[in-house]
Amino acid sequence: MLKAKKVRLYPNKEQQQIISSQIGGARYVYNRALALRKFAYSKFGLKIGKFALINHITKLKNREKTSWLKEIDSQAIQQSIANMDKAYQHFFKGGGYPKFKSRHHSRQSYQYPQRVKIEGNKVFLPKVGWVKCKGLRKEFVGKIKTVTVSYEAYQYHASILVDIEDEPLKPCNNPNKTIGLDVGVSLVVADSDGNKVEPLDLTRELKKLKTKAQQLSRKKKGSNNRAKAKAKLAKINLKIANKRKDFLHKLSLQYAENQGIVVIEDLKIKNMTKATKGTVEKPSKNASANRGLNRVITQQSWGLFFELLEYKLSQRGGQLIKVDPKFTSQTCNECGHISKENRKSQDKFVCTACGHSANADINASKNILARGITRQ
Numbered sequence: 001m002l003k004a005k006k007v008r009l010y011p012n013k014e015q016q017q018i019i020s021s022q023i024g025g026a027r028y029v030y031n032r033a034l035a036l037r038k039f040a041y042s043k044f045g046l047k048i049g050k051f052a053l054i055n056h057i058t059k060l061k062n063r064e065k066t067s068w069l070k071e072i073d074s075q076a077i078q079q080s081i082a083n084m085d086k087a088y089q090h091f092f093k094g095g096g097y098p099k100f101k102s103r104h105h106s107r108q109s110y111q112y113p114q115r116v117k118i119e120g121n122k123v124f125l126p127k128v129g130w131v132k133c134k135g136l137r138k139e140f141v142g143k144i145k146t147v148t149v150s151y152e153a154y155q156y157h158a159s160i161l162v163d164i165e166d167e168p169l170k171p172c173n174n175p176n177k178t179i180g181l182d183v184g185v186s187l188v189v190a191d192s193d194g195n196k197v198e199p200l201d202l203t204r205e206l207k208k209l210k211t212k213a214q215q216l217s218r219k220k221k222g223s224n225n226r227a228k229a230k231a232k233l234a235k236i237n238l239k240i241a242n243k244r245k246d247f248l249h250k251l252s253l254q255y256a257e258n259q260g261i262v263v264i265e266d267l268k269i270k271n272m273t274k275a276t277k278g279t280v281e282k283p284s285k286n287a288s289a290n291r292g293l294n295r296v297i298t299q300q301s302w303g304l305f306f307e308l309l310e311y312k313l314s315q316r317g318g319q320l321i322k323v324d325p326k327f328t329s330q331t332c333n334e335c336g337h338i339s340k341e342n343r344k345s346q347d348k349f350v351c352t353a354c355g356h357s358a359n360a361d362i363n364a365s366k367n368i369l370a371r372g373i374t375r376q
């Protein structure tokens, strides 16, 4: 299934110039090809085909006067000729005669038939490079077909045509089953079936991130090297974000495919984080601030996890229930006794009233499940 998506582009000054010359080049090629075809037909009754036109334009690249065509993406040139050809086909089927494109009255655009890439909130356009954009969905799945770059009302846009393969939806195995999940400050999940999910290991990436951040801090402001170091840092950040997203996708899918109802704590109420300094792009030198930062990232991750989980559950007719997180970690799941003393350590839960002992997170997930069941 083909789907179109329009995103706003934010090219820098240099990229704006390149885009505008691509648009100009595509228009020139369109008009030149149209003129040649028209001339050949009216003078000699000759029909010049698409490939002959492409050859002709390619030759123009080697003429001094039109050597600037070398700067135009060659596939965009071919696409421009293909579009002119399409307009001609339309004419043969009874449509209007193809018009020449005007700098002022035609749509200012050009097209890539392939080679466009998307990563995070950036789009790679051949000849232009990576351009910042806005409007991409969280997940951009599918094969990119054509991309039309346009300029109108002082704004740049890319219309991306994607071929989305409809993935068959695997139904839920146990639609009547309910499970409770406890999520931790470090990316850990414990469930009321007694499973603990291995957290995502980002040690290597975070170490690299730290090194690159230090390297960046040593570069002189406004220097070329600083820009390079910044790009490297951004690349690692993107990699980490993608790895985390991938992890959360798989985890949420696993729960949505195996239980009909999932109970979680309402994160809006649960205060997992305290305000911290520093941002993801610019980690603070202060270790405790960085720990705080990790907590912020963790909370954001759980936010995404619950969103994905809710979506995947609802796709299968399931449901996500949010409950009050109050005392879930201090309540004994066996006798209901609530006490801080029940928590012997981060991991260990031993009830001071009945002696019940368990992994603290799994005990909490069972309390979460119980609250969800009473809510149903």
Ligand SMILES: [Zn+2]
Pocket (backbone or CB within 6 Å): 332, 333, 334, 335, 336, 337, 351, 352, 353, 354, 355, 356
């Ligand atoms: Zn107890």
